[in-house]
Amino acid sequence: MSDAYHKLTLETHKLKWEDDLPFSLDSNDIFFQDDALDEIEHVFLEPNLILNRISEDTNLAIGEVGFGFGLNFLSTCKSWVKNSNNGLLTFFSIDHKVPTKIEIKRLFKKFEILSDLEDEFFESFDPIHKGINKFFFSNWNVELILYVGDVIDAIRSLNGGFIMDAWYLDGFDPKANPVMWSNDVLDFIKTHSHKNTTVSTFSAAGFIRRGLTERGFEVKRKKGFKFKRHHLAGTYSQTDQRQVFKKVAVVGSGIAGCSAAYHLAKNGHDVELFEINEKISSGASGNPLAALYPRFNLNELPINTLNLSSFFYADRFFKSLNSEAYYRTGIGFLNHDKRTEKWIEKLKMLNRDDLFVFNDEKNATGYENFKGVIFNHGGYLDPVKINECLIKHKNISVNKKYEFKSFDSTPSSVTLHFQDSKELTFDYLVLAHGAGLINFSNYLALSKGQLAGAKISDSIHMPINSNGYILPLKDGVNWIGSSYENQFQNMNINKNKLQEMVEFQSDQFNLKNPQNEPDSKAQIRVISKDKLPLSGQYKDNKNVFLLGGLGSRGFCYGPILGDHIASLISNNVSPLEKIIADSLEPDRFK
Numbered sequence: 152m153s154d155a156y157h158k159l160t161l162e163t164h165k166l167k168w169e170d171d172l173p174f175s176l177d178s179n180d181i182f183f184q185d186d187a188l189d190e191i192e193h194v195f196l197e198p199n200l201i202l203n204r205i206s207e208d209t210n211l212a213i214g215e216v217g218f219g220f221g222l223n224f225l226s227t228c229k230s231w232v233k234n235s236n237n238g239l240l241t242f243f244s245i246d247h248k249v250p251t252k253i254e255i256k257r258l259f260k261k262f263e264i265l266s267d268l269e270d271e272f273f274e275s276f277d278p279i280h281k282g283i284n285k286f287f288f289s290n291w292n293v294e295l296i297l298y299v300g301d302v303i304d305a306i307r308s309l310n311g312g313f314i315m316d317a318w319y320l321d322g323f324d325p326k327a328n329p330v331m332w333s334n335d336v337l338d339f340i341k342t343h344s345h346k347n348t349t350v351s352t353f354s355a356a357g358f359i360r361r362g363l364t365e366r367g368f369e370v371k372r373k374k375g376f377k378f379k380r381h382h383l384a385g386t387y388s389q390t391d392q393r394q395v396f397k398k399v400a401v402v403g404s405g406i407a408g409c410s411a412a413y414h415l416a417k418n419g420h421d422v423e424l425f426e427i428n429e430k431i432s433s434g435a436s437g438n439p440l441a442a443l444y445p446r447f448n449l450n451e452l453p454i455n456t457l458n459l460s461s462f463f464y465a466d467r468f469f470k471s472l473n474s475e476a477y478y479r480t481g482i483g484f485l486n487h488d489k490r491t492e493k494w495i496e497k498l499k500m501l502n503r504d505d506l507f508v509f510n511d512e513k514n515a516t517g518y519e520n521f522k523g524v525i526f527n528h529g530g531y532l533d534p535v536k537i538n539e540c541l542i543k544h545k546n547i548s549v550n551k552k553y554e555f556k557s558f559d560s561t562p563s564s565v566t567l568h569f570q571d572s573k574e575l576t577f578d579y580l581v582l583a584h585g586a587g588l589i590n591f592s593n594y595l596a597l598s599k600g601q602l603a604g605a606k607i608s609d610s611i612h613m614p615i616n617s618n619g620y621i622l623p624l625k626d627g628v629n630w631i632g633s634s635y636e637n638q639f640q641n642m643n644i645n646k647n648k649l650q651e652m653v654e655f656q657s658d659q660f661n662l663k664n665p666q667n668e669p670d671s672k673a674q675i676r677v678i679s680k681d682k683l684p685l686s687g688q689y690k691d692n693k694n695v696f697l698l699g700g701l702g703s704r705g706f707c708y709g710p711i712l713g714d715h716i717a718s719l720i721s722n723n724v725s726p727l728e729k730i731i732a733d734s735l736e737p738d739r740f741k
């Protein structure tokens with residue numbers, strides 16, 4: 152089956168519960184014991200100096216091999232929240248299987264001391280698919296990046312360049328699970344370490360000690376927990392690539408620029424955002440409302456893998472902002488043509504009723520006799536309010552009425568030239584100014600699009616997709632999306648198109664056409680030659696990045712791609728798999 156299909160198939164652990172402790176039948180080993188929290192403190196938190204590092208009041212990046220039931224993650228979060236600081240904790244982990252919610256609930260029951268984390272954990276740890284999942288625990292200032300899949304696949308498919316401050320090696324017993332301790336894994340740990348990165352494991356096996364030592368770690372055998380004689384802990388003593396905070400300019404305050412600015416600021420950089428107009432988001436991201444919709448085909452084309460992971464990423468991300476501007480209603484697709492029918496048949500085979508359901512017995516859509524698929528995640532949003540929320544961070548300053556013209560770069564800096572001969576110099580530049588990007592790439596084209604606003608139905612509760620979409624009533628208007636005009640002379644409203652869109656939706660709801668003339672908004676979409684967005688380094692300039700060409704899915708793509716660019720600048724883990732990131736390189740058309 153295809154990659155997008157495969158991504159939605161999840162395997163759960165084969166378990167036997169003994170005295171409320173989970174025993175893995177896959178690895179023939181116990182996940183944890185009654186005194187697991189003390190053991191985690193002894194084997195992982197203390198040797199990795201987690202408490203000291205938290206008190207440094209800065210960002211912390213921890214990598215882990217073996218997520219298990221997430222107990223190391225939760226113990227670290229407990230410490231992080233208790234000794235709260237202003238930094239961001241990035242916790243990156245790999246596991247080939249994930250426990251079910253019911254199984255994790257048993258863990259919270261067993262370790263009552265973690266109960267204050269339970270609500271936030273379940274609020275944010277959803278939904279899950281194979282590959283890279285990013286979960287935002289915004290009340291704790293913690294981000295969890297969980298790669299679900301084989302460890303060797305993870306190593307091959309992650310984007311290089313990220314650096315961890317500490318590593319927890321927590322696979323099962325090396326004899327039962329040798330791949331978790333293989334040379335490939337030890338090489339991976341070394342590659343993603345800086346001078347002073349620490350590592351620890353419950354194991355004291357000689358080959359692990361030798362393997363880490365050969366790769367530049369100073370490893371010690373330490374007293375083991377309780378009856379175990381020893382465990383290993385060490386420090387990397389080679390290259391010094393620790394993260395340094397930079398001055399970054401971002402041009403354009405649409406969803407692309409605001410997302411990049413947000414993630415850069417969270418990673419500790421000083422960000423200056425430049426917008427040509429008096430108001431932020433004055434391009435396509437200034438539409439009155441937008442839908443967050445998950446239309447991905449279940450095949451192996453990169454665009455579908457991107458559509459799938461960016462949709463779930465964006466849903467978690469917007470939710471984590473705790474902003475009233477995201478309406479997480481779910482989203483319905485009417486079974487209106489053969490193509491959709493086939494798609495729905497494939498979705499049914501996945502048995503993921505946590506993600507989508509195929510009947511509307513409770514009339515959740517508000518659409519009478521709905522037939523199709525309802526996604527439980529996604530919905531619609533107020534784009535300008537979302538963008539305002541993204542750029543509230545204290546590390547971001549917003550400069551309006553700055554018309555960016557061009558830049559010069561040297562290996563260590565980049566100078567921006569603005570209208571009126573203003574010049575400003577930064578360490579990095581992110582170009583995210585929508586239609587303005589056609590001056591920087593020959594592979595982008597513009598298309599005019601219109602939304603039509605009319606009162607059609609006050610009964611629908613979520614966006615309904617068929618030929619285009621209709622959104623729930625807001626301020627007396629249902630916004631209907633959207634028209635496409637690839638050849639256009641001006642941005643005047645095309646009234647015939649508006650009328651067609653309104654008539655189509657009215658017929659669909661068996662309603663009379665509204666008498667009032669539809670309200671409208673015409674904007675520009677930017678689309679690349681191969682329909683994939685552009686996200687990555689700009690030509691040979693190592694300190695200039697380009698982010699755009701988001702087509703008609705700006706609110707799916709913007710958040711994950713902004714994070715990707717921030718991760719390249721920050722040596723952090725990218726939420727994009729390498730194969731996808733490569734297919735978005737701005738230079739790919741050469």
Ligand SMILES: Cc1cc2nc3c(=O)[nH]c(=O)nc-3n(C[C@H](O)[C@H](O)[C@H](O)COP(=O)(O)OP(=O)(O)OC[C@H]3O[C@@H](n4cnc5c(N)ncnc54)[C@H](O)[C@@H]3O)c2cc1C
Pocket residue numbers: 402403404405406407408425426427428431432433434435436437438440441442443444553554555556583584585586587599600601602632633634672673674675676677698699700701702703704705706707
């Ligand atoms: C009619 C229509 C309906 C749509 N519906 C949806 C939808 O429902 N869901 C969805 O996900 N997507 C939708 N889209 C697509 C989405 O709106 C875009 O993909 C997205 O807004 C693009 O974001 P951006 O940040 O790349 O560009 P923009 O939003 O265009 O932002 C670019 C910003 O850069 C500024 N700028 C430009 N030039 C300069 C310069 N020289 N110096 C400084 N600043 C500059 C602009 O003023 C603007 O604020 C729709 C698009 C259209 C046209």
